[in-house]
Amino acid sequence: MHRxxxxxxxxxxxxxxxxxxxxxARAEGAPIPVFAAASLTEVFRAMGDALQRAQGVATTFNxxxxxxxxxxxxxxxxxxxxxxxxxxxxxxxxxxxxxxxxPAVFALNRLMIAVPPDNPQHVVSLxxxxxxxxxxxxxxxxxxxxxxxxxxxxxxxxxVPTGASEELDVKAVLTKVTLGEVDAGxxxxxxxxxxxxxVLGIAIPDEHNVIARYPIAVxxxxxxxxxxxxxxxxxxxxxxxxxxxxxxxxxx
Amino acid sequence: MIARGPSPAVPRxxxxxALVGAAFVLLPFLALVWRTPWDQAWSEITTPEVAxxxxxxxxxxxxxxxxSVVLGLPLAWVQARxxxxxxxxxxxxxxxxxxxxxxxxxxxxxxxxGRRGVLGQWLDATTGVRLPFTGLGVVVAETFVxxxxxxxxxxxxxxxxxxxLEDAARSLGASPWTVLRRVTLPLVRPALxxxxxxxxxxxxxxxxxxxxxxxxxxxxTQTLPLAxxxxxxxxxxxxxxxxxxxxxxxxxxxxGLRRQWVxxx
Amino acid sequence: MGAxxxxxxxxxxxxxDAFALRVAFEVRAGExxxxxxxxxxxKTTLLRAMAGLVPLQAGSVSLDDEVLDDVETGRHVPAExxxxxxxxxxxxxxxxxxxxxxxxxGPRCRGASRAAxxxxxxxxxxxxxxxxxxxxxxxTLSGGQAQRVALARALVTNPRLLLLDEPLxxxxxxxRAQIRGDLRRELSRHTGVRVVVTHDPLEAAALADHLLILxxxxxxxxxxxxxxxxxxxxxxxxxxxxxxxxxxxxxGEHIVLEHGGQLVVPEAGSGPVFAVIHPRAVTxxxxxxxxxxxxxxxxxxxxxxxxxxxxxxxxxxxxPLVAEITSGALSELHLAVDRSVWMxxxxxxxxxxxx
Numbered sequence: 009m010h011r012x013x014x015x016x017x018x019x020x021x022x023x024x025x026x027x028x029x030x031x032x033a034r035a036e037g038a039p040i041p042v043f044a045a046a047s048l049t050e051v052f053r054a055m056g057d058a059l060q061r062a063q064g065v066a067t068t069f070n071x072x073x074x075x076x077x078x079x080x081x082x083x084x085x086x087x088x089x090x091x092x093x094x095x096x097x098x099x100x101x102x103x104x105x106x107x108x109x110x111p112a113v114f115a116l117n118r119l120m121i122a123v124p125p126d127n128p129q130h131v132v133s134l135x136x137x138x139x140x141x142x143x144x145x146x147x148x149x150x151x152x153x154x155x156x157x158x159x160x161x162x163x164x165x166x167x168v169p170t171g172a173s174e175e176l177d178v179k180a181v182l183t184k185v186t187l188g189e190v191d192a193g194x195x196x197x198x199x200x201x202x203x204x205x206x207v208l209g210i211a212i213p214d215e216h217n218v219i220a221r222y223p224i225a226v227x228x229x230x231x232x233x234x235x236x237x238x239x240x241x242x243x244x245x246x247x248x249x250x251x252x253x254x255x256x257x258x259x260x
Numbered sequence: 261m262i263a264r265g266p267s268p269a270v271p272r273x274x275x276x277x278a279l280v281g282a283a284f285v286l287l288p289f290l291a292l293v294w295r296t297p298w299d300q301a302w303s304e305i306t307t308p309e310v311a312x313x314x315x316x317x318x319x320x321x322x323x324x325x326x327x328s329v330v331l332g333l334p335l336a337w338v339q340a341r342x343x344x345x346x347x348x349x350x351x352x353x354x355x356x357x358x359x360x361x362x363x364x365x366x367x368x369x370x371x372x373x374g375r376r377g378v379l380g381q382w383l384d385a386t387t388g389v390r391l392p393f394t395g396l397g398v399v400v401a402e403t404f405v406x407x408x409x410x411x412x413x414x415x416x417x418x419x420x421x422x423x424x425l426e427d428a429a430r431s432l433g434a435s436p437w438t439v440l441r442r443v444t445l446p447l448v449r450p451a452l453x454x455x456x457x458x459x460x461x462x463x464x465x466x467x468x469x470x471x472x473x474x475x476x477x478x479x480x481t482q483t484l485p486l487a488x489x490x491x492x493x494x495x496x497x498x499x500x501x502x503x504x505x506x507x508x509x510x511x512x513x514x515x516g517l518r519r520q521w522v523x524x525x
Numbered sequence: 526m527g528a529x530x531x532x533x534x535x536x537x538x539x540x541x542d543a544f545a546l547r548v549a550f551e552v553r554a555g556e557x558x559x560x561x562x563x564x565x566x567x568k569t570t571l572l573r574a575m576a577g578l579v580p581l582q583a584g585s586v587s588l589d590d591e592v593l594d595d596v597e598t599g600r601h602v603p604a605e606x607x608x609x610x611x612x613x614x615x616x617x618x619x620x621x622x623x624x625x626x627x628x629x630x631g632p633r634c635r636g637a638s639r640a641a642x643x644x645x646x647x648x649x650x651x652x653x654x655x656x657x658x659x660x661x662x663x664x665t666l667s668g669g670q671a672q673r674v675a676l677a678r679a680l681v682t683n684p685r686l687l688l689l690d691e692p693l694x695x696x697x698x699x700x701r702a703q704i705r706g707d708l709r710r711e712l713s714r715h716t717g718v719r720v721v722v723t724h725d726p727l728e729a730a731a732l733a734d735h736l737l738i739l740x741x742x743x744x745x746x747x748x749x750x751x752x753x754x755x756x757x758x759x760x761x762x763x764x765x766x767x768x769x770x771x772x773x774x775x776x777g778e779h780i781v782l783e784h785g786g787q788l789v790v791p792e793a794g795s796g797p798v799f800a801v802i803h804p805r806a807v808t809x810x811x812x813x814x815x816x817x818x819x820x821x822x823x824x825x826x827x828x829x830x831x832x833x834x835x836x837x838x839x840x841x842x843x844x845p846l847v848a849e850i851t852s853g854a855l856s857e858l859h860l861a862v863d864r865s866v867w868m869x870x871x872x873x874x875x876x877x878x879x880x
Contacts, residue, residue, distance in 0.1 A: 075493040143393055148476070150494040173393055173475030174482070174490070184475070188376035189392050424617055427578050430604040431611040432631035433682065442630075446621045 039066035040235045041086055043077045045093035045152065045222070046177040047117065047195075050202045051255035052091070058251055059242050065235060073151040073177035074098075081106055081227065088230035089239050091222060093117070093152035093178075098223040108233065111225035114243050116258030118217050119153070119160055120197040121210035122185045129191040131210060134164045137172075137192050145184040145193040148174040153181070156218040157194035164216040182207065196220065198256040219258075289507060296500040304501040312479045313487040314505070317464060320395060320483060324402035324463040325410075325456055331403075332410040332455070337440075339411070340418035351415075358408045365404055366472025373400060374473070397474035398481050402463035409462050410455040417451030418444070457517055461510060533686060533718040537574050537594075538583040539567075546570050546742040549584075552735065554685075557712055557719040561729045561761050562739035568722040569614070571739070572688050575720065576611055577604035588686055588718070605634075608717075610679030612689040616671045618663035624674050625650065625659035631682040649677040653711070668696045669704055676711060685717040692721065693728055705731045726764040738762055756878055758799060769802040769846045772880060780877065786844040789819040790875050797880040804837060806874035807848035810867040811858055818869035820844075826864045829855070840868055 044052050049071045056067040070077065070087070074097040081087050082104055090107070091114070092098040098111050123131050129142045137144050146168075147154030154174065161168050173190065175181045181193040186206045200209035224243060230236040242248050249259055304310060339351050357365055373380040373391045383389050391397040421444060429443045445452070467485040474481040476490075484506050491499035536549040546567040552558040560568050573579040575586055577593065580601065586594040593602045610631075618627050628646035633639065650656055653673040663671060672692065679687060692708060693701045709731055712719050721732050729736060729750070736753050738746040738761050746758040754766030763770030773782040775793035780800055782788065788800055808814070814821060824842025836855045838848045846868060850858075860866060 073493075079493055145475070148490050148493075150490060171393065171477055171480060173477050175476060176471070176489075187370060187374060189370060189374050189475075422617075424613065424615075425619060427573075427576075427604070428611065428613060428617040428619075429630070429634075430578070431576055431609055432678070433605050433634035434630075435605055435634075438634055443619060449621075 038232070039068045040088045040232065040239050041068050041070065042089045042091070042239060043070045043072075043081065043085070043087040044089075044091040045074045045077070046071050046179045047093055047153065047199055048091055048222070049179065051198065051252060051257065054255070055243060055248060055251050058247055059239065062242070062247060063238065065238060067239060071179075073147065075150045075152070076177070086229075086231070087227055088232065088236035089224065090227055091224040091243075093220055093222055094155065095221055095223055096155070097152060098225065101225075106228050107225045108228040108230070109226060111223035112240075112244070113221045113260050114224045114240075114248075115222040115252050116260060117196045117198055117220040117222065118258070119156055119194055119212050119220070120200045121192055121212060122182060122195045122200050122203070122207045123192045123210060124185060124188045125205065125208050127208055127210075131192045133210070134161060134166050134212060134216060137194075138166050138169050142169070142192060143190045144169045144172040145175055145181045145190040146172045147178055147181055147194075148176060151175075151177055152220065153178040153194070153196060156220055159218050160194070160212060160216050163218070164212075201256045221260075222257075292500065292503055292507065296504050297497045300497055301501045301504070304495075304498045305505060309478055309482075310487065310502060310505075313482050313484045313502075314509075316395065316398070316479070316482065317484040318509075320398045320402055321460055321463040323399045324406055325460040327399065327403045328407040328410045328459040328463075329452075329456055332407045332459075333414065333452075335407075336411045336414035336418060340415045354411055355408050357405050358412070362405055362466060362468030362470075363472050366401060366469035369401060369404060369469065369473040373397075392473060393475040393477055393481060395474075395480060398470055398483060401469040401473040402466045405466050405469050406459040406463040410459040413451050413455030413458060414448065417448040421447050453517065457514065461514070464506075464510060533575075533586075533588050533720070535575060535586045536584040537571065537581050537586060539570055539574050539579060540582050541567070541570055541742075544742045545582075546574075548737070548739065548742075548744055550737055550744070550747065552718045552720060554718055555716060556734045557721060557732055558735045558737060559729045559733035560720065560722045560737045560739055561726065561765070562724060562745075563761070564724055565741075566739045567742040568724070568739055569690055572611075572690050572720065572722045575686070576609055576688055577602060577607050608682075608685040610682060610684035610687045612672075612675045612679045612687075612692050614691040615695060616663075616675040618666075618671060618674055618678070620663055622663075623659065624655065624661050624663065624666070627663065627674060628678045628681055631678060635682060645681050646677070649681045650674075653677050653707075667700075669700045672696060672704060673707075676708070680711070680715065687712070687715055687717055687719045689719070689721045691723050691725075694723070694725065701728075708732065726761060729761075730765055736765075756799075757801065758880070763801070766801075767804070769804060769807070771800040771802070771844070773798060773800065775877065782844065784845075786822065788844075788875060789872050790877055791872055793877050794879065798877050799880050801876045801878075802846060802870055802874065804847045804849035806870055807846050808869045809838065809840075809848050809850060809854070809858060809860070810869060813867050814869050816869070817871070819872045820870040820875070822868050824866055824868055826860055826862050826866055829860065829862060831855075838866075840866060842868075844868070846870075 042052065052069055056069065059065050059067060074092040074094065077090065078097055078101050081090060081101060090101060101107050102111065121131060131137065136142065146157050149155060149158065158168055175184065178195050178199055182195050182199050182203060184190045185193045186203060197209065200207055224240055226233060226236040226240055253259060335354060339347065370377060370392065372378050375384060375390060375392060380391060391400055426439050426443055429439045434442065465485060467489065470483055471486055476482050476486050484502060488499050488502045491502060532554040533552040537546065539546045544567065548571055550558065560571060562568050570579060574581060581594050581596050583596050585592065585596065592600055593607055594600065619630065625643060625646050628649055629642035632642035632645050647659060650659055653676065655670060655673055658666065658670060666674065693704060696704060705728065712732060723729055733750050736748060736750050737744055738759050740759060746753055746762055753762045757763040757766050757768065757770050760770060771782055773780040775795050775798045777795065778789060778791060778793060780788040780790055780793050780798060822842055822844045824840035826838060827841040828839040830837040831852065834852050836850050836852050838850060838860060840846055840848060848868060
């Protein structure tokens with residue numbers, strides 16, 4: 009290959025590559041970057057498709073634990089909308105001044121125990137998780153579902169299992185269960201539903217359970233505030249609420 | 261001696277680029293040291309969780325290094341000296357963990373050695389030994405990512421040994437084992453040490469494979485890198501202090517052993 | 526020749542990248558066989574085959590009554606189990622061990638205690654004049670010292686077969702001359718079989734009881750040094766004898782040489798022949814000489830080698846020859862390199878024998 013061709017190719021590749029890194033004013037119709045808690049993975053993807061069909065607006069998603077996302081936004085990540093799994097995490101972002109306006113709760117969730125389909129340790133309650141020989145996965149204490157789970161243990165007056173693995177987000181907990189590497193994990197009911205027949209869900213009685221409140225907000229540094237607002241409004245619209253309900257989320 | 265500028269034989273551009281390269285690597289460390297809240301350092305380091313993570317990290321990385329040497333040495337020797345069909349493939353596979361994203365390695369380890377894994381099932385059934393969520397699992401994950409570095413370093417050194425010296429040893433009556441012990445290995449000692457140090461460094465810093473395969477159990481499998489990552493979300497100052505701690509420990513070992521391993525590299 | 530007690534019997538065929546080596550010979554205990562030949566002739570391969578480092582394609586090697594190699598029966602005794610001592614061309618001293626540890630290596634491998642091995646090592650170092658060098662590291666030794674350490678290392682295990690690969694070629698010319706005699710003395714003290722491989726005719730002349738000339742993997746001539754120099758059949762043998770050797774086709778009174786020139790020789794016979802001309806029989810002249818000499822050629826001085834009152838002049842040209850003249854004659858003729866000169870040889874001074 010001629011050296012000039014190689015050079016041209018190199019320049020082109022670099023330009024295209026850099027195009028993603030150099031910030032620029034967002035063109036009309038560019039996808040809205042949405043940062044959302046891991047437990048919203050399946051439902052927000054469906055939400056994005058619905059929005060595309062209804063208004064022709066595209067979205068890109070970044071799913072991770074709410075606490076990780078807060079870190080990323082505070083370090084300057086390019087996000088227009090943030091949806092968290094608890095109000096504490098959102099509160100941290102409000103405090104650091106990254107939120108435009110006021111957050112609104114758009115969905116509710118509850119906890120559930122997830123076990124492998126054959127339930128090898130015959131787990132039926134939170135108490136069973138504290139039994140010796142039962143390998144448990146929880147999310148880390150800084151992750152919303154991890155915090156909720158510890159609340160639930162406290163309510164049930166059960167000690168948090170020693171030797172429980174502290175995963176980075178709720179989906180990691182779920183994966184450990186589906187792979188059969190742990191005997192039980194504490195996740196959301198919506199996660200159990202999304203996992204289908206790969207896990208078995210064990211209900212937690214209401215008096216021990218925790219109601220997770222999911223706030224959503226437009227971010228101060230959103231490039232296209234109008235489009236961001238449109239997404240948030242869509243989530244609270246009847247269509248959006250249908251999508252949420254269909255996935256098993258509660259509605260405020 | 262009076263220091264002069266670069267001699268005419270050294271291209272100036274090379275020196276400039278070298279400086280840029282050095283700055284690129286040094287700047288993050290300098291920024292880390294600059295921004296760390298030193299007043300909180302002591303209280304952060306002396307928490308029981310951090311002490312546990314530090315102990316675990318050192319113990320597991322050391323064990324992983326030993327395992328890497330014990331298994332890696334024969335592997336390197338076979339790859340360097342024996343000719344057999346599929347040798348190139350073997351060499352590629354044993355080098356793979358170097359290129360593979362560590363999480364992928366972790367997943368693969370789960371599928372092989374996890375509770376429901378191909379070998380893990382058998383292991384659990386016959387010996388009751390389970391690897392995930394145990395310190396042993398951490399060692400396995402770290403060895404998986406670290407051993408290829410040892411093998412790479414050692415294999416290259418073995419291939420450059422003058423095999424005629426081994427012929428000389430044989431002519432004096434040395435059995436193949438004696439040749440290895442008294443001639444070959446002493447000749448590659450620098451590479452042995454360099455490879456071991458590289459492997460140890462890699463093992464100490466391992467994150468993805470560890471958390472995927474061995475999980476994150478404080479006190480049992482929560483190594484320093486995992487502790488740092490989680491601390492970053494809740495107590496960034498704590499994360500910084502832990503990071504500096506890791507850098508300090510690593511630097512101490514690398515500089516302390518520099519005479520042994522720098523020569524070989 | 527009557528039957529004699531044979532100690533080393535070898536009939537080897539080894540295939541290397543470029544050629545096939547095919548050699549058969551016998552050596553008695555107490556004798557030194559020198560294998561002489563140019564680089565690439567297969568000498569080192571032969572030596573490595575006898576050491577057991579290279580497998581044979583066909584043939585056998587036996588030492589006393591022990592079969593070391595026999596391709597037909599599949600027997601191959603590996604190098605480490607042979608009673609051999611090898612001095613390698615580059616000595617191959619272990620760089621990470623001291624001189625003493627190098628020499629003690631063999632006995633240690635064969636089961637001697639550290640104390641016994643060290644004692645043997647010291648004894649040999651003393652014998653070869655290296656008593657003070659025991660603690661030194663091989664890289665600090667001079668060429669001559671390294672050579673002696675290599676020899677000590679090979680001899681300390683009292684091997685029945687001693688193999689030396691170009692033992693002096695790594696040394697400079699002066700050291701070589703000094704050590705040649707020492708080596709001969711040490712070799713003659715060794716009671717087993719000795720095989721030396723070299724490309725240097727001087728080395729061969731100094732060390733050989735028996736000579737084997739190897740070219741391109743084949744034996745071209747063998748015999749005692751006297752046999753070989755009396756009737757040289759190769760350049761090497763000729764160099765050994767210090768004579769000019771020419772090859773050609775005889776036709777009654779003429780010999781047509783390989784490279785084109787021609788010799789006039791009475792009763793040359795017919796067919797392929799060797800012609801030997803002693804350098805002393807070659808006379809040099811500033812112009813074409815008159816006289817009875819029938820063999821006259823023009824040439825150009827290629828090299829002048831002065832050894833005291835004798836001078837050897839190598840002349841290139843139609844018939845390249847080496848002439849030996851006195852230093853007086855040299856100055857009289859004003860000879861210098863690249864000068865043109867005429868050579869003459871009396872037909873009666875040329876000895877011819879079939880090739």
